[in-house]
Amino acid sequence: MTIFTRIIVSNLPKRIGALKTLQQCGYCTHLKYAEHKPIERIRNIGISAHIDSGKTTLTERILFYTGRIAQMHEVRGKDNVGATMDSMELERQRGITIQSAATYTIWKDYNINIIDTPGHVDFTVEVERALRVLDGAVLVLCAVGGVQSQTLTVNRQMKRYNVPCLAFINKLDRTGANPYRVLSHMRSKMNHNAAFIQLPIGVESNCKGIVDLVTEKAIYFEGNHGMELRYDEIPKDMRAESVDRRQELIEHLSNVDDKLGELFLEEKTPTEADIKSAIRRTCIKRTFTPVMVGTALKNKGVQPLLDGVLDYLPNPGEVENVAFIEKEGEEPEKVVLNPARDGKDPFISLAFKLEAGRFGQLTYLRCYQGKLQKGDNIFNARTNKKVRVARLVRLHSNNMEDVNEVYAGDIFALFGVDCASGDTFTTDPKGNISMESIFVPEPVVSMAIKPNNAKDRDNFAKAVARFTKEDPTFHFFYDPDVKETLVSGMGELHLEIYAQRMEREYGCPVTLGKPKVAFRETLVSACEFDYLHKKQSGGSGQYARIIGIMEPLPADQNTVLEFVDETMGTNVPKQFVPGVEKGFREMAERGMLSGHKLSGIRFRLQDGGHHIVDSSELAFMLAAHGAVKDVFQSGSWQILEPIMMVEVTAPEEFQGAVMGQLSKRHGIITGTDGAEGWFTVYAEVPLNDMFGYAGELRSSTQGKGEFTMEYSRYSPCLPDVQEQIVRQYQESQGLGQEKKKKKN
Template identity: 55%
Template sequence: MRNIGISAHIDSGKTTLTERILFFTGRIGAIHEVRGKDGVGAKMDFMELEREKGITIQSAATHCSWDGHAINIIDTPGHVDFTIEVERALRVLDGAILVLCSVAGVQSQSITVSRQMGRYNVPRIAFVNKCDRAGASPTKVIAGLRDKLKYNAAALQLPIGLEEHHRGVVDLLTREAIIFEGEHGETVTRGPVPPDLASATEAARAELVERVAEVDEALAELFLLGEPISANDLRAAIRRATLALTFVPVMMGSAYKNKGVHALLDGVIDYLPNPAEVKNVALDLEQGEAQIPLTCDPTLPLCGLAFKLEEGKYGQLTYLRIYQGTVRRGDTLFNVSDGKKVKVPRLVQMHANEMSDVPEGRAGDIVAMFGVECRSGTTFTDGKTKLSLSSMYVPEPVISLALKTKNREASANFSKALVRFVKEDPTFRVSTNEETSETIIAGMGELHLEIYVERMRREYNVDCEVGQPAVAFRETLRAKAPFDYLHKKQSGGSGQYGRVVGYVEPLEEGSKETFAFDNHMIGNNIPPEFLPAVEKGFVEALAKGALTGHPVTGVRVVLTDGAAHAVDSNELAFRLAAQGAFKQSFIAGKPTVLEPVMKVEVEAPVEYQGTIVGQLNQRKGSVANVDTREASVVIEAEVPLDNMFGYSTDLRSVTQGKGEFSMEYAKHAPTPKEKQDAMIAEHQKLAGKKK
């Protein structure tokens, strides 16, 4: 068995590749394209919105078999706004295919996806797609893998012809030419290497052996002794190095032209791990979260992770990756997060939006359950053990919108839609603005939120009025500032008394923490039972900064002294004292406003380079790199998110629709002084009106 994901930068051909894999494994009977002119569209893009826009919005699971091996596949989105879909897929997968465009090479989202694979130690194969395109250069892509992603990567194949002459590949292990012919490339013939590629084949094979020998002892020994290295020796060494994450095999072809897919499927079987070869650990909640290794054995106690939820017409569909044990239809499962027991009324295996009932799911399987209510990231066991699997990384939202339903009758459906979307997508957040009573939705980008607003209209019949997009500004300190605050209240009966002394300071640059609380008190001037209340008070004070009302981040609070009263001190008194102390010291700490800055990558024909750079400069962007690839130019820049609204329209108009861009969150950086002054004035005006 293999559990694999297919990930890449947007428009690299992931969904097209998955479509070909399903066709060649006999899972589907006909090939349909992503932007299908026949009105059908690719199998894995089954949402109406996906077919209209020609992009993948949510990851879809399917299964097929190749050469006697069962393969579970998850096709993931390439757009950074749907990055959580990639994150949760890679959290539960054993191996991955990183798809790269042979013309564009390593792009911004390729780097993000590679980082996500690294986060979960996922072995990977790189597939250089679109070798039939003008300007295709697998050699340049491999150089990008080494330079930009720092991979120890080498080609396992050489292309036989490029651009319109692309016919197949040379297998460097067996020194054979593989030609793909027939209407859908289904006729695969193996033969001798074309004479004009003989010397290139030997040189590329020698480089491959050298690269693998650097990280594999057994192959290094054969290499140093000058022994002949057989295809089987090399295949076994590549597998060991790939599983050890010390080598990335590179394969190539053209999914659209049906070339190279058969060989890639062989590569999945040869080089990616089966579930038993992957080390997975759970935390034992009964032994102070001690790490317990999980074994891919169906006879052991059950442990599985619900990694994705979908609302279907039959209720909630919960995708479950089983790491250990077996789950059967009718079993009672134990939800580790809330301690409740749930019964599994129906168990299915997914094929995009189609499902087939299965009696059981065993260790290593990915199945889906109906009628099991839970949140994304929940661990399920059979109740014999109290194990919990670590959750996935969830990035913070960077953009928000105000929403209001156009008619009151739709409010029930509006609430239902929001509850469902929050449950399904951890990067989608909902809150209420206390001042305006508006519903605020927050997410990863304009497209992310636009899709949810559109889904509300289509799936729930709710039309919304959308307010101006708002950016996730933050406030922070630039200097150390002391505090000494006494909260004292006496109004008959027991009063309130709490004093806190210490200082606030900015956290070190590059710190991953957003807040730290350190107790440097000597003695018990503040009784230990009140210290959590002091910390809680500071945390509550961070919710609203004094400059613009945005949350405060990157602050350390150090408590050095305090005082308590034998009768009047209580938790509320110390909470309020901490809040007062923070307000007192914040302005003295030279506060500043931070705004999210995005890493933007623009690709367009080279003649528009000057106009695009000028446009980015107008939006207060700083250009980091300009790379010319054949007739196109790729410009990398950092631009404040607040200045990026409406950029897609502007870019299309200046490039006659030929320009594309992608962006992802890079960091929070200080806002320019004039902008900060305007924000402070606006905040004070609103505060004055409220009074």
């Protein structure tokens, strides 16, 4: 027996009490995680949901029931310990998850890698990169809140990476819990072909257990912390409903599964095995979402959920993962990776998360093919740099365990690897193979930042270097025009958290200025240009002429820039066209109306002229500068602002006040919802009008209201807002010119 197994076993009898065998709690004494297991016995799952749906509490229960931890602690517990996966002090203090945390455990002889992700939209990139490397997910929904704004975001992310999921309706013990309403929202708002595979035996304070519709048994959770599962007959008052819901489940499955559909048409009664295999097939194809129920806080429904993960979510061998072989001058060739755990194929893995650890940079990776051993050399496909693997670890929150080798399907970490998030690592540097990277959303809020004390500048620089490397949505730059250092992120909370971390972790208190919104400038209508750039005063001359049109793109493409070369013949030699594009994109970095970036514009180069001696790429780049300036003078321009999808939930008596506040902030109400004395308002509000809303909402709803917002799109701002932005920019430019004159 190993030391690791001995520690776990020594703790188990203290907690199990009435259980006589270790097998009953799902833990196997004769196998440990690091052993080489067949791919069928591996699951890589994420726990994803809206804020405050109970993800971290659920993960804590999973770790406890699988024997991974000896005691359970609450997210905002009175013992000041906090949940295992919230290892950061700031997470425990605020009661929210800020960083995704990885762990692993064993349930019924299956290895389960788990990533607990944040629910707040400000930390959405943590969910994004976790889902990129996972094979399946548990979508947690609150039985009271149901499908909320971040639930829809997570759903879109799962769709982007084709991640199969099963739903777990949590918090059945809360007042106002209604899992049936949540299921109807899953079907209407998320377009899921979903059905219950479990029913609750009572809700709120009467929550006693669950009915399993597949096995047609009632499950009760008894003993210390609900560790003893008692299987019984379905209660008499629930038998009729159970029959109806089981039939509904079979109908939903029959619509998307041919095998069960045939049985349904032949009016044969499917067996338990038929239903289970149909759920697994359709869940992996993402054509059906099984819905399970429970309450993690009250220790009900977690063990059946773990069984559901094993029964219905795919193993790494059932998910197709692809890489691309880069060939010069050709389209990349698509290659399906081999997930076999025999180690015969070349090693391929993806770095999906970076973190500054005690021993240097800690890089989280997912192995997709082959195997990696301690002491091997691996190559970064992007930089072609060689790295020797000195130490291989598996992570349990902020704790590590050394391993000697990892195989396809494993999630692990390395130290001292210089790379970026989304880099591919392989043992074959000549293969030119790389995997698709991770989608990173653009930051929407910028704030001025500066250290309070000049002596803290070194620590400030270290903190910024670390955080910008760890988090691709956290940007840092210096604006020479306003003479300010700016940070950009996904929201005010996002930037506030990093400011607090600088003070706590680096002893560098900072001041954040008023948020600056990322406005954009665009053309209202097409505008022609014909610009001649000519310079012949001493030395080699410059000559370039360009003719074309700048025009606005459709509203659904107003965040992109396009350059189109429509030239024919040799008036503009092809070697100079990149210079024109470069000049256009340089000018697009800073508009002349308000100093913000240009977007939603297509630059069509149609004709021009060149000189056999004096023309160069630089000349054509400067001609593009001049052409854009001309269009600024003659064209009609407007400012675009980011519009946010806002979801506000509060008690019904405050509905009028909340809707009035949103209207005052130029919000457009898109829908309302209400149940059990609470209402939810859905609105689209300009981001520029949302600052300070959190305090206003709290004061007007006696602290009971809460809201979430996420980026929706860019839209033209109101004329008075545009006028104000332009005036402020002109004043700041005038001030800048005066300062320059004084210096001279």
